[in-house]
Amino acid sequence: MQASQADPLVYLNAEFKPLSQACISVMDRGFLLGDAVYEVIPVFAGIPFRLEHHLQRLDRSLHAIQIENPLPDKQWGEIIERLLEQYPHQDQSVYLQVTRGVAPARDHVFPRQAVPTVFVMTKPVDPSTLPDPHQGIVAVTLDDIRWDYCNIKATTLLANVLARQQAAEQNAAEAIFIRDGHAIEGAASNLFVVHDKLLITPPKSNKLLPGITRDLVLELCDANSIAYAETEISLETLEQADEIWLTSSVREIVPVIELNGKPVSDAKPGPLWLEIRALYDQYKQKLREQAGGR
Ligand code: PDD
Secondary structure (H helix, E strand, O other): OOOOOOOOOEEEEEEEEEEHOOOOOOOHHHHHOOOEEEEEEEOOOEEOHHHHHHHHHHHHHHHHOOOOOOHHHHHHHHHHHHOOOOOOOEEEEEEEEEOOEEOOOOOOOOOOOOOEEEEEEEEEHHHHOOOHHHEEEEEEEEEEEOOOOOOOOOOOOOHHHHHHHHHHHOOEEEEEEEEEEEEEEEEOOOEEEEEEEEHHHHHHOOOOOOHHHHHHHHHHHHHHOEEEEEOOHHHHHHHHHEEEEEOOOEEEEEEEEEEEEEEOOOOOOOOHHHHHHHHHHHHHHHHHHOOOOO
8 A cells, every 4th residue: 555645654663654554563562561762853844853862862761761772873864864755845743662662471571582663753744733932822830740750751651641631621731840849841841931031941850851942942042142040940930930931842932921820921922032932943944944945
């Protein structure tokens, strides 16, 4: 069967095949135990955005759960390139996942010789369906009920799923996790606040995912002499913040205009967000130009 827009080509365990034919065993530990890690990589003008950063984080996640990286970076890049060819004129989002593989029996202990399951897919992003970041989003705070290895990009996302669902039921687009009185990150995003004119983001630790978009925001700050601090954000600081932003590969950099039913400042994107967002858009535009205006 031929792949098509409705049934795109995906990569599964060394084969390219239509999504409808990509099957794994029910004994796969990713399915049974959530024993797997993943990455989400945005693609602009045909170029995977910060691919090497995503592959480095994948390598760190794999190392943390004792799975050997099944592919060298060059091969990851080639697989992604081949899948991207399906939508040459659209921005895309690549999803990749590595599980510990299939074991003969369900057992928490690692199987002796499992071969990792490798899955990659891409989907086109229609910009007209994306929310306008200038409108901002609504967020709520929730207790962080996750585990102590949030720096690993594990597919075991039940706490994040439940939090996002709870937020959605309150008409909010994101939940911000609170742990020991401190704001940590969103259910699927990193957190920035502007307080007393200073941009603050929590430092990297086992409590949060080291976001690729977070790193880029800090790089843009460094390059443009914008002061920031990587320090803990108390719930009080979050509630009194002049600006709150969330960052991710899917949402890019988005301002929060309402938190727990209360407006953040005057419920409009703040001046520092406007500055950073413009720098980010310029950075992306340069990338598009380098890609030959595709
Ligand atoms: N999530 N924190 C968490 C818990 C996340 O799940 C994500 C991204 C981020 C932001 O990381 P990055 O800037 O590298 O996308 C922070 C992805 C997009 C997801 O799960 O779909």
